[in-house]
Amino acid sequence: MNPSIIPSTLKSRVTRWIALPSLLILLPNYLAFAAITTCPAGYISDEFSNTDYSNLGSTASPPILGVNQLLNGLKSESYIIASNSLITTGNLDAGGSNFYRPKTLAGNLQSFEFFQDFTNKGSSRTASYTFKNSFTNESQALNNVSLSIYDIDVNYIGSTSSGTRYFEFSDQVTITGVTSSGTSVTPTLKYRGTGITTTAPYRQTTTTSSVLCSTDSVDEKCKVSVAFDQPVVRVDVTYGNNPDLNYYDFSNLGNPGDQLINIVFDGYCYLPQPRLTYTKALSTSRKTNTDQFTVQIKDNADNSVVTSGITSVTTTGTNNAVTTGTGTTGTFKVNPTKTYTLTEAVSGSTNLADYTALYACRKSDGTSVSTLDPKNLKLTYGDNWTCTITNGRSNYVFSGTVFNDNGNVLNPSKDDISSKYLNNSLYFNGKYDSPTESGIPFTTGHTITLNKCTGDSGTFSPQTVNIGNDGTYSFSLTPAQVGSYTRLCVTQNEPSNYTYSVDTTSNVLQIDITNSKYNYPSNDFGDVVQENAALVLIKSQYVHDCSLNNLATIGVNYDGSASSAYSTKPISNIIPGQCIAYRIEAINRGNVSLADIVIKDTLQSKNDSNSSLITSTLANPTPIGENSGTPSFATNSVSIGNNGTVTTNSFSLGTTTTTRRQAIRFNTKYGTTISN
Incomplete structure (x- = not known):
């Protein structure tokens, strides 16, 4: 119970x-x-x-x-x-x-x-x-x-x-x-x-x-x-x-x-299912304005047209214009286990033999698909590609973007070495990282010139175009214009009032021309504003009684927390006859190596309106470079006991933790009267 x-x-x-x-x-x-x-x-x-x-x-x-x-x-x-x-x-x-x-x-x-x-x-x-x-x-x-x-x-x-x-x-x-x-x-x-x-x-x-x-x-x-x-x-x-x-x-x-x-x-x-957008562009005018094209994507397994049900795939427009919203598949999902062929069909009396076809694909981050076979296209999970077939009447297309290589750094500062710079792989790397980075808007006089490269012979008619409001530019040349050249060069011409005055890439880019290739995209120029320049100089000082005999014994703390440390704080109550040791550090906060850097620092003199009429001279110990003597000092650098300019020989800065910083140290003595 x-x-x-x-x-x-x-x-x-x-x-x-x-x-x-x-x-x-x-x-x-x-x-x-x-x-x-x-x-x-x-x-x-x-x-x-x-x-x-x-x-x-x-x-x-x-x-x-x-x-x-x-x-x-x-x-x-x-x-x-x-x-x-x-x-x-x-x-x-x-x-x-x-x-x-x-x-x-x-x-x-x-x-x-x-x-x-x-x-x-x-x-x-x-x-x-x-x-x-x-x-x-x-x-x-x-x-x-x-x-x-x-x-x-x-x-x-x-x-x-x-x-x-x-x-x-x-x-x-x-x-x-x-x-x-x-x-x-x-x-x-x-x-x-x-x-x-x-x-x-x-x-x-x-x-x-x-x-x-x-x-x-x-x-x-x-x-x-x-x-x-x-x-x-x-x-x-x-x-x-x-x-x-x-x-x-x-x-x-x-x-x-x-x-x-x-x-x-x-x-x-x-990871999302792969996305593909396939669009049509014309680099030259149609042979006749009635010529129209239909973009197609075929399943290689059975050669079926997987875009046959999309109504926007056929172009409209005249000359070299494609009406917005036509000639495109729009964005749709593809099977990542299959391969596809990018192709086109004609509408009406259009004859494809009158046109060349150039294929290019860009990923969602703006980078080009470097190895592209339009007959064997395969995307994987997470991919989102926009592929363009550019028809032209045997024309070459050279294009690119002038972009702000700032890595999306907001509120730039020329002296900032915080993580938003040092830990930002997109900043100042010489690559167009779209959509994080964007093209630089047009400024009057900002042009791109296409010409033969320096040292090449022959006759080539240079062409110059303005960059667009989105920073893009493009040249379209006939085979006769290109001739037998195997390379051409594009040059960025910056106006005198150009805000983005610091280059992250060369202002001259070489384009190598190969047989049967007509489209040459992504010839991009990187620039930043002066506040986003990669090179940062930090000058700090240490006031002492002139008994110093080894510059290497001074600490390098910048906050002045130790009595024997360099400090970036302003000097106060300096007494004529005292010495000031200086440390100047050069830091590369970017992701491109910097070369041919020269540090120059002019010592104060009685002719310097900011020196309170007291002359500063170079003093012992001998100036040194912190990295085993690097940077070294030029032969024309001011000598001990004299007033003048401290000058280093040229040196380079890398992009790794151990190569992105170099520093020099030198000692100075202030005169005891305003006359010496």
């Missing part, structure tokens, strides 16, 4: 449902849905859509689970396939509820409602989510998978006269993942309700009372959120009861009652 159980106040199987309306009143205070998942560069953040919960869940009991369901997500990438499965350890109560169904929680939050009735406290059930790739039908790893479990609560029923406590249920959940290699991984805990355990299995820590949360609520005290820091191909959520407690359900000792949790996939990351 079952022992008599003394009910706890307002705690019973029925109480679980009676308490719901009162708890629902408190819901607005508990709503705290997950933020958008942060993804690595190039990945997209996504989450299950309402349809995904419906396709994978089931309203039947027992549930009929979704298998190989294409995830809609919120980004419609349409290549991730998900499947559900349920594995039971122990037994389910035949008369109890057995649901795994889509459920809308408070605040319109979609979830999987995992509703079970176990026969004993050792029974559990695991809901598994596996992910595959629809193109390959192989496992697909997802990054930064994060999920939340709601309604992890406990219902205390009462105790026997001997003091044994009984519960209707005490939810516990364990979450694990599986990598592509089959390794089991544990997620990182991101959030837990105050009374929930800090490690798996996650459950309420109380063993003496109830913690009840309303069904369909998002009550934070019954919530756990986790995220995987490794890519996973499967996620397992194992649900059961705390095995350390005793259970009672309608006269059945040891039998937990109906219980549920809600599973929500907060987000995950993956």
Whole structure:
């Protein structure tokens, strides 16, 4: 005979449902849905859509689970396939509820409602989510998978006269993942309700009372959120009861009652399906204005035209103009396991034999696809290419962009050596990093000249064009104009009032001409404003009593915190007859090596209006370069005891931590009167 159980106040199987309306009143205070998942560069953040919960869940009991369901997500990438499965350890109560169904929680939050009735406290059930790739039908790893479990609560029923406590249920959940290699991984805990355990299995820590949360609520005290820091191909959520407690359900000792949790996939990351845009351009006028072209992309597997259903692929326009919105496929997704051919067809009486075809593709970051075979085009996940076929009547096209090579540094400063410069790989690197960097707008007199290169013989008619408002320029030449030249040079001509006066590339670029190649893009010129120049000079000083005999013994702290340190702080209370040792450091904060650097520093003299009429002379010890004598000092540098200019020989600065800095030191003495 079952022992008599003394009910706890307002705690019973029925109480679980009676308490719901009162708890629902408190819901607005508990709503705290997950933020958008942060993804690595190039990945997209996504989450299950309402349809995904419906396709994978089931309203039947027992549930009929979704298998190989294409995830809609919120980004419609349409290549991730998900499947559900349920594995039971122990037994389910035949008369109890057995649901795994889509459920809308408070605040319109979609979830999987995992509703079970176990026969004993050792029974559990695991809901598994596996992910595959629809193109390959192989496992697909997802990054930064994060999920939340709601309604992890406990219902205390009462105790026997001997003091044994009984519960209707005490939810516990364990979450694990599986990598592509089959390794089991544990997620990182991101959030837990105050009374929930800090490690798996996650459950309420109380063993003496109830913690009840309303069904369909998002009550934070019954919530756990986790995220995987490794890519996973499967996620397992194992649900059961705390095995350390005793259970009672309608006269059945040891039998937990109906219980549920809600599973929500907060987000995950993956590389997007590759995107391709194919457009038409004309470098010369049409032979006749009725000539029009249709761009096509063919599937190499069966030679089918995959763009046949797109209405904008045929051009309109006259001369060399293509009407905006025509002659383009627009952006569409391609199969990363296939190869494609870029081609074109004609409209009306157009004869392709009258035109040459040049193909060029640029990636989403603005860089050109260096090795391009338009008959064997293959893109992979994360790619987003814009390919252009340029028709011309046997013309050569030379083009490029004059760009601001500032690496998107805002509020530039000529003396700034902070991380926004030193840790910025895009700043001053001589490369056009679009879209982070942009073209420099046109300034009157800013032109580009195409000419033969210095030293080449023959007759070539140079051409000059203005740069566009977006910094671009282009030349179109007939084969007769190019002649037998195997190279040409483009020169940037900067106006005298040009704000971007510091070059990050040479102002003369050589273009090598090869047979059967007509399009020569990406001949780019990099410039920055003076405040964004790569070379930074820092001058600091150390005031002393002229007893110094070794410049290398002085510290190099710039903040003046040590008495024997150089400081960039202004000198005050200098007394004629004292000495000042100087340190000048040259720093390359850019990503291009600098050469032929010369440091010059003119010592103060009575003719210098800023020197208070006191002459400074070079003093012993002999000036030194900090890097084993480098930089060295020129033969015409001021000598000891004289006033003049300290001058170094030319030196270079690299781009690595050990090569981007060089410094010199020299000592000076102030005269004791204004006359010497």
